[in-house]
Every structure is written in C-alpha cells, then in structure tokens.
Amino acid sequence: MTKVLLTEVALRDGSHVVAHQFTKEQVRYVTEMLSKANVPFIEVTHGDGLGGSSLQYGFSKVHDIELVEEAAKVAGDSKVSVLLIPGIGTISQLKDAHAAGARMVRVATHVTEADVSKQHIETARNMGMETIGFLMMSHSAPPEKVLEQALLMESYGAHAVYVTDSAGAMLPSDVRDRISLLRKNLKIDIGFHAHNNLSLAVANSLVAIEEGATRIDGSICCLGAGAGNTQTEVLVAVLERMGIETGVDLYPMLDLAEYVRNDILPHPQDITTGSLVMGYAGVYSSFLRHANVAAEKVGVDARDILVELGKLNVVGGQEDMILEVASEIAREKVGKI
Amino acid sequence: MTKVLLTEVALRDGSHVVAHQFTKEQVRYVTEMLSKANVPFIEVTHGDGLGGSSLQYGFSKVHDIELVEEAAKVAGDSKVSVLLIPGIGTISQLKDAHAAGARMVRVATHVTEADVSKQHIETARNMGMETIGFLMMSHSAPPEKVLEQALLMESYGAHAVYVTDSAGAMLPSDVRDRISLLRKNLKIDIGFHAHNNLSLAVANSLVAIEEGATRIDGSICCLGAGAGNTQTEVLVAVLERMGIETGVDLYPMLDLAEYVRNDILPHPQDITTGSLVMGYAGVYSSFLRHANVAAEKVGVDARDILVELGKLNVVGGQEDMILEVASEIAREKVGKI
Incomplete structure (x- = not known):
C-alpha cells in the first residue's frame, strides 16, 4: 500500500x-x-x-x-x-x-x-x-x-x-x-x-x-x-x-x-450539540450564531433553521438568507395551528 | 431493516x-x-x-x-x-x-x-x-x-x-x-x-x-x-x-x-493521550494510573508498559503484573545499552 x-x-x-x-x-x-x-x-x-x-x-x-x-x-x-x-x-x-x-x-x-x-x-x-x-x-x-x-x-x-x-x-x-x-x-x-x-x-x-x-x-x-x-x-x-x-x-x-x-487549547474539543446540529444539517459552523439570533427574533427553533439552510445548500456569504428562512418556518408554523 | x-x-x-x-x-x-x-x-x-x-x-x-x-x-x-x-x-x-x-x-x-x-x-x-x-x-x-x-x-x-x-x-x-x-x-x-x-x-x-x-x-x-x-x-x-x-x-x-x-459533566469527554494509549494498547483505563506509578518507579515509559500489558492480554485484577512488566522493560533497556 x-x-x-x-x-x-x-x-x-x-x-x-x-x-x-x-x-x-x-x-x-x-x-x-x-x-x-x-x-x-x-x-x-x-x-x-x-x-x-x-x-x-x-x-x-x-x-x-x-x-x-x-x-x-x-x-x-x-x-x-x-x-x-x-x-x-x-x-x-x-x-x-x-x-x-x-x-x-x-x-x-x-x-x-x-x-x-x-x-x-x-x-x-x-x-x-x-x-x-x-x-x-x-x-x-x-x-x-x-x-x-x-x-x-x-x-x-x-x-x-x-x-x-x-x-x-x-x-x-x-x-x-x-x-x-x-x-x-x-x-x-x-x-x-x-x-x-x-x-x-x-x-x-x-x-x-x-x-x-x-x-x-x-x-x-x-x-x-x-x-x-x-x-x-x-x-x-x-x-x-x-x-x-x-x-x-x-x-x-x-x-x-x-x-x-x-x-493552547482554550477548551477540550468535544462534540457540542451546536457542532452536532451543524454536521447533521450540513452547514458551516459560522452559521450557528446567526441562526440563534434569528430563532430568538422570530420565535422558532434554531435547529429547524439550520436543517432548512442545509437543504438549501447555503454557502459562506449567504448569511442574509438566515432570517428569511427563519421567517418562512415561522409562517409555516402559524399555518399549521 | x-x-x-x-x-x-x-x-x-x-x-x-x-x-x-x-x-x-x-x-x-x-x-x-x-x-x-x-x-x-x-x-x-x-x-x-x-x-x-x-x-x-x-x-x-x-x-x-x-x-x-x-x-x-x-x-x-x-x-x-x-x-x-x-x-x-x-x-x-x-x-x-x-x-x-x-x-x-x-x-x-x-x-x-x-x-x-x-x-x-x-x-x-x-x-x-x-x-x-x-x-x-x-x-x-x-x-x-x-x-x-x-x-x-x-x-x-x-x-x-x-x-x-x-x-x-x-x-x-x-x-x-x-x-x-x-x-x-x-x-x-x-x-x-x-x-x-x-x-x-x-x-x-x-x-x-x-x-x-x-x-x-x-x-x-x-x-x-x-x-x-x-x-x-x-x-x-x-x-x-x-x-x-x-x-x-x-x-x-x-x-x-x-x-x-x-x-453533570465534570470535564468534556475528549480523547486524552491517556485514553488514546489505552485504546491503542487494548487495556482497561484503570491500568493507566498504576502504569504511571510503575513507570516513575522503574524509569521507563508508561506507554511501553501499557502496550506490553495489552500484548499479554491482562484483565482487571492483574494490576500486580504492572510492576513486573515495567521491570522487564527496564532490564531490556539496560541490555540494549
């Protein structure tokens, strides 16, 4: 080999x-x-x-x-x-x-x-x-x-x-x-x-x-x-x-x-739930903070936002889509009630 | 499935x-x-x-x-x-x-x-x-x-x-x-x-x-x-x-x-070098402390002791073998000099 x-x-x-x-x-x-x-x-x-x-x-x-x-x-x-x-x-x-x-x-x-x-x-x-x-x-x-x-x-x-x-x-x-x-x-x-x-x-x-x-x-x-x-x-x-x-x-x-x-290590690198959701959704770790902010603002689960962003294949630089996706999820949630 | x-x-x-x-x-x-x-x-x-x-x-x-x-x-x-x-x-x-x-x-x-x-x-x-x-x-x-x-x-x-x-x-x-x-x-x-x-x-x-x-x-x-x-x-x-x-x-x-x-977690569960050596050697984690003590006492590398114990397929309860193995490694080391 x-x-x-x-x-x-x-x-x-x-x-x-x-x-x-x-x-x-x-x-x-x-x-x-x-x-x-x-x-x-x-x-x-x-x-x-x-x-x-x-x-x-x-x-x-x-x-x-x-x-x-x-x-x-x-x-x-x-x-x-x-x-x-x-x-x-x-x-x-x-x-x-x-x-x-x-x-x-x-x-x-x-x-x-x-x-x-x-x-x-x-x-x-x-x-x-x-x-x-x-x-x-x-x-x-x-x-x-x-x-x-x-x-x-x-x-x-x-x-x-x-x-x-x-x-x-x-x-x-x-x-x-x-x-x-x-x-x-x-x-x-x-x-x-x-x-x-x-x-x-x-x-x-x-x-x-x-x-x-x-x-x-x-x-x-x-x-x-x-x-x-x-x-x-x-x-x-x-x-x-x-x-x-x-x-x-x-x-x-x-x-x-x-x-x-x-x-060097500021904290051991274990798998936090935040990291896990990133890998599960397939989005960059830099999206997590933005998703949390949007979730708070619109009143939906940040994890749902990230999963949806993953499906949309977002890339770095498209952070402006996060609030849009969050609002869409919120609208769907209201529709279901 | x-x-x-x-x-x-x-x-x-x-x-x-x-x-x-x-x-x-x-x-x-x-x-x-x-x-x-x-x-x-x-x-x-x-x-x-x-x-x-x-x-x-x-x-x-x-x-x-x-x-x-x-x-x-x-x-x-x-x-x-x-x-x-x-x-x-x-x-x-x-x-x-x-x-x-x-x-x-x-x-x-x-x-x-x-x-x-x-x-x-x-x-x-x-x-x-x-x-x-x-x-x-x-x-x-x-x-x-x-x-x-x-x-x-x-x-x-x-x-x-x-x-x-x-x-x-x-x-x-x-x-x-x-x-x-x-x-x-x-x-x-x-x-x-x-x-x-x-x-x-x-x-x-x-x-x-x-x-x-x-x-x-x-x-x-x-x-x-x-x-x-x-x-x-x-x-x-x-x-x-x-x-x-x-x-x-x-x-x-x-x-x-x-x-x-x-x-609950007292510290994040990442893979320390101690844990890694246990897995690499194939011995219980409870052996680590004993191996470190023996290594210090006899002047050999604890990792070599653990690898050797793994080869011997030691089981819990055989902790008394650790010092024996350490001494054997020390003797071999002297032999090589």
Missing part, C-alpha cells in the same frame, strides 16, 4: 479555535515538534487562509507571513503549507508566503467553483510549490459534480485534489462515493479533510484511504473549527495498528498533544 | 466519570428525559455494576437499589436496566434490583469467562427480566472464541449477547469479524458496546449494525469510562440521516445533552 501523507492543520484550522491569536512562539514550537515527528506537511495560516486577518474574519495576533517565516525556520524536512481562498487571499500574498518559506499551498474554493482557482494554481505550480486543490463543502455536491470540479483543478496543474468535508456532514458512504469516483478518473493524488461533527472524522479518513486517498489532514487534539478535525495523534495510532505507513512517530505526537492541550 | 434498540449507559458507565456520585435528582431527571425521547433501555447502576460500591471500586453517593427505584418511578415505557458482574454483584442484589423496578439486566463477564454467568442469566430469565449477556474486553479474544462464549450465554437463556469493546481498542474490521460471525451462528439478538478511545465508537457501531447487531449502547455527551462511549445524541443523528430506525427523538436528546453538559 502507498504511504499516506499527513498534513497537520492545527496551526491553520485550529486558528479559529484561538480566535487567530497564535503567537510566534507557539507556531515555532509546534512546527518544530511536528517536524521531529516526521509530519510531512504543516499548514500555517489564518483560519480563513492568507489575507483572512480582517474585520470580517477576525484579526490575527501575528501576520500570516511572519508566522510562515517562523515555522519555516524550524520545519526541517517538513514543508510549510498555506491555505489560499481566492477572493480572501491574493496571488501577491501567495508570493509573499513563498518568499517567507511556504513550500505548499492549498487553493480552496467552494466545491462548485473550482474555476476561480486556475490562476492561483498555475502561479503556485510555476513557483515550484506543492500545489493542492481543496474542494470545500464537498458533501453538498453529488460525486459527479465533485469529479467535474476536481478534473478542472487537475487540468490547472494541481498535484493533488482534496475532498473537503468542511461542515463535518459526510457519512462514510458519502466519502466512499466521492473518493472512489475521483480515484477512478484522476491521475493525481487525492486527499481528504474531515471535521468531527458527526464523530466520524477518523473513520471517514480510513474509508478515504481504503478508496485510494493518499493525503489526509489531521489536527492535534482536534484543534479546528466546529467539532475540530480528525484528531491527528489518534489517526497516527490507528493507522499504525492497521499497518498503514505514514512515517510519523506516535510518541512525539502524543507529547505534542499534551503541550497543545495544556498550553 | 430491523429497528435498532438503544441502551443509554450514561447513568451506569458514566458513573465512573462522576466518581459514582450521581444524586437521586440527577438520575430521576435524566431517566425522565430519556423516557420522553423514547429510549427503550436505560441502565442505572454503579459503574462496576450492582455491588460495585466498595472501597476497591469507589463508594456510591446513593445506593444502587435506591437509584433504580428512583429511575423506575419515571421510566414510563422505557425499561430500567442494571449491570451485574458476577463476583462483584450477587443474585440477591439482582433480586433487590428487580423488586426496585429493574426490568433488564446485563450479566457481564470477561470474554473468556461466560461460564460464570449461567446462574445469573437463568435467575434473571426466570424473573421475567430482559436478560443480556455482556462479553467484556471482546477485542482480546479471536472471533471464534467470542462466538463460543456467546453460544454459552445463549444456551443459558440470554435474549441477546453483546460484543463489548471495554478498552475502546477495536478497529472496524475487529467489529465486523466478531459481529458477522455471531450473526451467522446465534439465534438471539446481538448488541455492541463501544468506547471512543480510538475515536471510532460511532463508526464501529455503524459497522456492527451493518453486520446485523440490533442493540447498541450509547452515552449522552460520551459520559463513560476512558474516552467515554458512543455519544448517543450523535449516534441518533447519524442513524436518522442514514434512515435507520431507532424510535428515539433527536431534539429531546440534544436538550438532554445540554443538561448533562452543564449540570
């Missing part, structure tokens, strides 16, 4: 959990430990990627580029990765990140909008970076659509394409259907990025590997948005038990998990 | 988490809410079962029988269950529990010692109780051995036999092998009880159902020993998404989860 290449995202997806307040010291220490444990890729960016530091997404304590620079100093044989969401981050910022030492980029788009990644993927590839396409909210499009979009990213020059379960909404069968279809039709590597809202992150990662994915994301102590990601140290232990090679050493990862737990 | 019958174990396995200090009020409230949500079986006992309240296992705040009585008052159509580990609990205590309103018992033995359950299963069956055989540490015996022992429990009159992953050590394939073999060879129902040490509790429960298990254990907010059990409210949401019928209502379970989180 091919070796599975892990990407640690605690210093990027985990940035959400600490309100983007990572310090240089934290980033340096975690990167150094990950490198010693032989984790091949280490992602370091604002939770919403390069340029995410803003009024809308929350300001970082330390600028992305400085953090990348800090990580690159101690990354050794590991490659520092950045996330780039076209529209939030720019090609100019990507060049700065490359100059600061980033050697991988994940160009992330909504699962139906891969076409906006063309220029970014081409530029990264031309700079000699490991270049990954990252299809967010992949649960919300049928497998054929995910394939169509992945093929676009492949045609732009990506070295790999990720199926990204941004809302932690995928069942094992959802993962199986998407990864197996991609594996049959793509020449490049396939990756999988999970969230743990349905407590299936590790298991879904195993399904992805079974179907041919060779790149898997994890975050130490689940440090990530919503219920967090695939818990890296758990995944490493499970893959070791299964005889699937990652090259990553378990004990240093356990030691690092102790550090993250004691020195 | 057959309906899956859930047993909620937060008021029994979760008793470990609160050092067996459940109050009557907590037990009454949780039982009432579970009954309203249509959970068919609700287990209420000391974490180590009837008679567990002791110097060795920790004293309960309120006597088992009183808690069962309290739960039975508000259980409605749900059945109150008790755990009985022969050797810790007695037939006389089982009769008391039955008189107090318990209508189900799970007679639990180590996976290789089903023969000690004969009298208890027969007595329970004769009293008209729902009678379940519970094979603990099922990961530590090969599928054929688990089947042999399950057949014994069936022959004693059990209505169902559980494959119990006490250490949270099973991989999905371990579950599949055991449940499918039992399904092919038993006439009675098959159940599965997971712990989440490898973050696989929900996924393993899905595999068990796929292979024919129709009784699944869960605990609200993961409230249980080690990394906790299959998070019930998550399982209910996932099964609903999959179209597998449980009869349990999701929203009341979410409301109950909020209560448990705010009023």
Whole structure:
C-alpha cells in the first residue's frame, strides 16, 4: 500500500479555535515538534487562509507571513503549507508566503467553483510549490459534480485534489462515493479533510484511504473549527495498528498533544450539540450564531433553521438568507395551528 | 431493516466519570428525559455494576437499589436496566434490583469467562427480566472464541449477547469479524458496546449494525469510562440521516445533552493521550494510573508498559503484573545499552 501523507492543520484550522491569536512562539514550537515527528506537511495560516486577518474574519495576533517565516525556520524536512481562498487571499500574498518559506499551498474554493482557482494554481505550480486543490463543502455536491470540479483543478496543474468535508456532514458512504469516483478518473493524488461533527472524522479518513486517498489532514487534539478535525495523534495510532505507513512517530505526537492541550487549547474539543446540529444539517459552523439570533427574533427553533439552510445548500456569504428562512418556518408554523 | 434498540449507559458507565456520585435528582431527571425521547433501555447502576460500591471500586453517593427505584418511578415505557458482574454483584442484589423496578439486566463477564454467568442469566430469565449477556474486553479474544462464549450465554437463556469493546481498542474490521460471525451462528439478538478511545465508537457501531447487531449502547455527551462511549445524541443523528430506525427523538436528546453538559459533566469527554494509549494498547483505563506509578518507579515509559500489558492480554485484577512488566522493560533497556 502507498504511504499516506499527513498534513497537520492545527496551526491553520485550529486558528479559529484561538480566535487567530497564535503567537510566534507557539507556531515555532509546534512546527518544530511536528517536524521531529516526521509530519510531512504543516499548514500555517489564518483560519480563513492568507489575507483572512480582517474585520470580517477576525484579526490575527501575528501576520500570516511572519508566522510562515517562523515555522519555516524550524520545519526541517517538513514543508510549510498555506491555505489560499481566492477572493480572501491574493496571488501577491501567495508570493509573499513563498518568499517567507511556504513550500505548499492549498487553493480552496467552494466545491462548485473550482474555476476561480486556475490562476492561483498555475502561479503556485510555476513557483515550484506543492500545489493542492481543496474542494470545500464537498458533501453538498453529488460525486459527479465533485469529479467535474476536481478534473478542472487537475487540468490547472494541481498535484493533488482534496475532498473537503468542511461542515463535518459526510457519512462514510458519502466519502466512499466521492473518493472512489475521483480515484477512478484522476491521475493525481487525492486527499481528504474531515471535521468531527458527526464523530466520524477518523473513520471517514480510513474509508478515504481504503478508496485510494493518499493525503489526509489531521489536527492535534482536534484543534479546528466546529467539532475540530480528525484528531491527528489518534489517526497516527490507528493507522499504525492497521499497518498503514505514514512515517510519523506516535510518541512525539502524543507529547505534542499534551503541550497543545495544556498550553493552547482554550477548551477540550468535544462534540457540542451546536457542532452536532451543524454536521447533521450540513452547514458551516459560522452559521450557528446567526441562526440563534434569528430563532430568538422570530420565535422558532434554531435547529429547524439550520436543517432548512442545509437543504438549501447555503454557502459562506449567504448569511442574509438566515432570517428569511427563519421567517418562512415561522409562517409555516402559524399555518399549521 | 430491523429497528435498532438503544441502551443509554450514561447513568451506569458514566458513573465512573462522576466518581459514582450521581444524586437521586440527577438520575430521576435524566431517566425522565430519556423516557420522553423514547429510549427503550436505560441502565442505572454503579459503574462496576450492582455491588460495585466498595472501597476497591469507589463508594456510591446513593445506593444502587435506591437509584433504580428512583429511575423506575419515571421510566414510563422505557425499561430500567442494571449491570451485574458476577463476583462483584450477587443474585440477591439482582433480586433487590428487580423488586426496585429493574426490568433488564446485563450479566457481564470477561470474554473468556461466560461460564460464570449461567446462574445469573437463568435467575434473571426466570424473573421475567430482559436478560443480556455482556462479553467484556471482546477485542482480546479471536472471533471464534467470542462466538463460543456467546453460544454459552445463549444456551443459558440470554435474549441477546453483546460484543463489548471495554478498552475502546477495536478497529472496524475487529467489529465486523466478531459481529458477522455471531450473526451467522446465534439465534438471539446481538448488541455492541463501544468506547471512543480510538475515536471510532460511532463508526464501529455503524459497522456492527451493518453486520446485523440490533442493540447498541450509547452515552449522552460520551459520559463513560476512558474516552467515554458512543455519544448517543450523535449516534441518533447519524442513524436518522442514514434512515435507520431507532424510535428515539433527536431534539429531546440534544436538550438532554445540554443538561448533562452543564449540570453533570465534570470535564468534556475528549480523547486524552491517556485514553488514546489505552485504546491503542487494548487495556482497561484503570491500568493507566498504576502504569504511571510503575513507570516513575522503574524509569521507563508508561506507554511501553501499557502496550506490553495489552500484548499479554491482562484483565482487571492483574494490576500486580504492572510492576513486573515495567521491570522487564527496564532490564531490556539496560541490555540494549
């Protein structure tokens, strides 16, 4: 079996959990430990990627580029990765990140909008970076659509394409259907990025590997948005038990998990009812607060709003639809009385 | 597909988490809410079962029988269950529990010692109780051995036999092998009880159902020993998404989860490195403290001790072997220098 290449995202997806307040010291220490444990890729960016530091997404304590620079100093044989969401981050910022030492980029788009990644993927590839396409909210499009979009990213020059379960909404069968279809039709590597809202992150990662994915994301102590990601140290232990090679050493990862737990984690990343409803409904965790406000205002159950939003396949930026949906539910409720 | 019958174990396995200090009020409230949500079986006992309240296992705040009585008052159509580990609990205590309103018992033995359950299963069956055989540490015996022992429990009159992953050590394939073999060879129902040490509790429960298990254990907010059990409210949401019928209502379970989180849980049940190592090694969580003490004393890594104990298939009561194993590792270490 091919070796599975892990990407640690605690210093990027985990940035959400600490309100983007990572310090240089934290980033340096975690990167150094990950490198010693032989984790091949280490992602370091604002939770919403390069340029995410803003009024809308929350300001970082330390600028992305400085953090990348800090990580690159101690990354050794590991490659520092950045996330780039076209529209939030720019090609100019990507060049700065490359100059600061980033050697991988994940160009992330909504699962139906891969076409906006063309220029970014081409530029990264031309700079000699490991270049990954990252299809967010992949649960919300049928497998054929995910394939169509992945093929676009492949045609732009990506070295790999990720199926990204941004809302932690995928069942094992959802993962199986998407990864197996991609594996049959793509020449490049396939990756999988999970969230743990349905407590299936590790298991879904195993399904992805079974179907041919060779790149898997994890975050130490689940440090990530919503219920967090695939818990890296758990995944490493499970893959070791299964005889699937990652090259990553378990004990240093356990030691690092102790550090993250004691020195970074503001609260343990268990599955709250809020996170669960996000995964059940299939919407971004950023919708929860808005749904609660709308529910209060209109006098309906926030959970019903979220489930309805999931059916409508809302995406980030469509938060204005929440009140509309809430009002519709309220009207239906009155109609039933 | 057959309906899956859930047993909620937060008021029994979760008793470990609160050092067996459940109050009557907590037990009454949780039982009432579970009954309203249509959970068919609700287990209420000391974490180590009837008679567990002791110097060795920790004293309960309120006597088992009183808690069962309290739960039975508000259980409605749900059945109150008790755990009985022969050797810790007695037939006389089982009769008391039955008189107090318990209508189900799970007679639990180590996976290789089903023969000690004969009298208890027969007595329970004769009293008209729902009678379940519970094979603990099922990961530590090969599928054929688990089947042999399950057949014994069936022959004693059990209505169902559980494959119990006490250490949270099973991989999905371990579950599949055991449940499918039992399904092919038993006439009675098959159940599965997971712990989440490898973050696989929900996924393993899905595999068990796929292979024919129709009784699944869960605990609200993961409230249980080690990394906790299959998070019930998550399982209910996932099964609903999959179209597998449980009869349990999701929203009341979410409301109950909020209560448990705010009023009972001393700390969120995430997967600590301690729990992970238990699941990785395949030993009871009660061994962790002893291993740490021995590691300190002898100057070796506690994780190496636990992995070695797992290979030796140690069971509860063999804690005296820990120092021996630690010393052996220390001797080998010296030999290597």
